[in-house]
Amino acid sequence: MLAFLSKRLLQLVPTLFFVSVIIFTLQQLLPGDPALVMAGEERDPEVIEQIRKQYRLDQPIPIQYVYWVKGVLSGDLGESMRIKVKVRDLVAEKLPVTIQLACMAIVIALSIGITAGVIAAVFKDSVWDYAANVFALWGRSTPTFWLGIMLIFLFSVELGWLPASGYVRPSEDFWGSIASTIMPAFVLGNVGAAVLMRHTRGAMLDALQSDYVRTARAKGLLERVVVLKHAMRNALTPVITLGALELGELLSGAVLTEQIFSIPGFGKLIVDSVFNRDYAVVQGVVLVTATVYILLNLIADIAYVLVNPRLRG
């Protein structure tokens, strides 16, 4: 196990190296000049020159890359050109916000998706089944920005129940935090719910037609016990895996939702930084995101190996 682990950890080094090169190169392909964007409305040539010098934008790209990597290796992701705050601090401030949003969204997606999926399978070809299918289709095909704005008009402007936008930290006011994130979490979870519903329905239909369910029914068990205890438990294993994958999707899906609801998370940070050509922030955020994905992948691999020792070779 130790050998496997050290081998995988060693493989991380070239992977992260390539990721860093790709991030840096792709960013250079962004049209527009960061110094020109930073120089304000006046765009005075002297100021532009000063910015280029200060942030080493006047150096060749490989040199800029070396400086960046050197910083990253010593734990310094650089500093935002726009607001002069350490990228590390920005990441530490924004990541928990997006994680909170994604977790709430996945809870919403799982609760709605699984419930609707099970109901659709059990009452196949009934009104309930059609209703659940229409719901899934609607969830998948409704644009998030439209749904977001409609929810704001309904729950904030008309009913006055929820704040229209903004974010409250759970440490400041727990219920206030839930109120400020429930609409964006629903918008985000809605798409996932639709996908999960379709998968749950399929898996449940398979399970309900399987031999062990027939046996359970033959034993004279109550239908409720057959559905919930026998069929659902087996059907849900792949659905939960899908849910975990959806979580990754949600982290990136948060980009648009955070923008609509002015949630100061990772998504909003990256969008604003790209538009302001705040290179250090873009690089830092993308690198952190990539590292998180790679580490999650590694954890999944280790978990597989723990379950199935044949993979250790």
Next chain:
Amino acid sequence: MKTVLAATAALALLGGAAAAQTTLRIGLAEDPDILDPTLARTYVGRIVFASLCDKLFDIDESLNVVPQLALSHETSADGKAVTIRLRPGVKFHDGEPLDAEAAKYSLERHLNMPGSFRKPEIAALDHVDVVDPLTIRLVLKTPFSPLIAQLTDRSGMMVSPKAAKEAGDKFGLKPVCAGPYRFVERVQQDRMVMEKFQDYWNKDNIHIDRIVYLPIVDATVRLANVKSGGLELIERVLATDIKDVRSDPRLKLSTALELGYQGIDINVGNGERAKNPLGSSAKVRQALSLAIDRDALNQVVFNGEFMPGNQWVSPEHPYFQKSFPVPKRDVAKAKALMKEAGVTAPFEVDFMVPKGAETQAVAEVIQAMAAEIGINLKIRVTEFATSLKQAEGGEYQAYLLAWSGRTDPDGNAYIFHKCKAPQDYPGYCNGEADRLLDEARVVADLPARKAIYEKLTKIILDDVPKLYLYHRRVLIAHTARLDGYRQMPDGLVRVVGLKLK
């Protein structure tokens, strides 16, 4: 038990005090950059500074310069020295006094700090002399008439020397100025919190305890917030939402005509792309100007709320040249000009338009109008940062561009029309125009300066390197509970005198 009771009573009292606090929540269209008057560069940042950092001078509704931290100013006969008397008894948020030494420090910081965005604005300044504890003298390299107007904006903002020396280029993370509100905290992209400064020089006119600025990018969401009571004031309301705001009894709309303008840069000499019938012939450009119905454009896209224009200042500005009124549409004359120019119509023109709902609508209306005289504008919607780079490199033929405007007309004309100036994207060079632009910087007397600008206006309207279209209104929506709000043409949200009912 006694302790518990006492604690409960104390908490209740505290709760009561907190409830009585008034907070003004302001929705901004963007997240500002760093809150350091020397290093800041965004328009939205200036809105936040309005509560945080007072300036030597301010402007009123009619664009007159009025005193703020200064009491008066006097320019020497040769125009090379400006003596400024400071208001006595003014303190910074850290308790340090605002005296002549502090004012000298602030101005020299704007002038000399590496990366200062103020340097070009006050480049004429050579040094600052301390005359007495409340008087400074600004010694200039050359006479520069827009100087006092510059001091009504960030260049005139005073910072605490003690705090600025300690923080260096991180001063903007916790700014210490002499405005009505002091900085409490900032969560990037989320909020900026300010609280009433108890030692403010004009504290009797400050009636609101806290101000919270919240950046909310989407205009519809900003409006929803002010409608639902989540915010008390929002800036940059869309012209198409004006009706909605006016019909809501809980809201009020405050407007002022902007200092800036909207126009089209035409590439007349910036690289190879200038070589086309529009870029090569002033007559064709004049024809395009005549083909555009500015009134109709304003009606169609902005419900008639904005003001058509043809100069770098609006028809309401003291420097507007009445001898060159905004032209009416004249297709026959436009076609005649095209004929005179000897161009074969129709021909295509690459029209770069920065992304945005309103800009695209404007571009489409102009496209339809221009097509009638045989100019086929090919709209190319481009993300803003990219469009700037391409404009600078001359990779365009026509470019729809806005300018937020400056108090002094020099700020709207010099860097655009002077040959090879930072924003001379059209690549326009005219010796006589350059001479007039420089002359207007030296003359201080309004009628004399206006006469210089009149000559310049004629040249620009003949050559048309930039085609001026219209002037927006600054649109602010706020709750009807907010009392005493007055909108100034610079678009900033001034907080002195405001009350929440």
